[in-house]
Amino acid sequence: MKLKLLLSSFLLISCLAAFSQEKQSNQAAEKGLIKVSVMYPYAEGKTFNMEYYETKHMPMVAGYLGANLVKYTIEKGLASGLPNQPLPFMAIGTFYIKSLSDYQAAVAPNREAIRADFANYTNVAPIILVSEVVK
Structure with a gap:
């Protein structure tokens, strides 16, 4: 025993x-990776199709990024950090990449296709934040 x-x-x-x-x-x-966060703010009357985003849009964009892409994540907003406050974001898609200039070079010729696809899953204009992972 x-x-x-x-x-x-x-x-x-x-x-x-x-x-x-x-x-x-x-x-x-x-650490040191570039993080591109695409955040979709919540607002009354706005919509977001998570299934389409997960199965079509994000894989499409990831395909454009090629070997520069380390990984990507998809988050579904659930609640605000404060009680009785509205949800700040319906969803956040994040790309972890090695090089910002390579990211920009990959996205530039595909920008119109990426934007045109928005109508397939949302009626929200995203907020994009580019940052560096420090820890």
């Missing part, structure tokens, strides 16, 4: 240590 408890404890500690190292490694790998 003591041996089983000891083995279980050892396995749990080993798993926690491995998870911690992986998390630190991922954070270090993202």
Whole structure:
């Protein structure tokens, strides 16, 4: 019985240590990347088709970015950070890229196709923030 408890404890500690190292490694790998956040503000009467955005729009844009793209994420807004306040954003799409100039070069010839696709999933003009991951 003591041996089983000891083995279980050892396995749990080993798993926690491995998870911690992986998390630190991922954070270090993202440091210095450029993050392009495309945020869709919530407003009464505005719409957003998450299924289309996830299955069509974001993969389309990701395809334009090629090897410069490290990863992308999609977030669905749920609530404001303050009680009884309106949702600030319906959705946020984020691209993690290696080079801003390569991103701009890839997006420029495809800008009209990207903008034309907006009508397929939203009637909101997005806010775009370009930043650098520092930690």
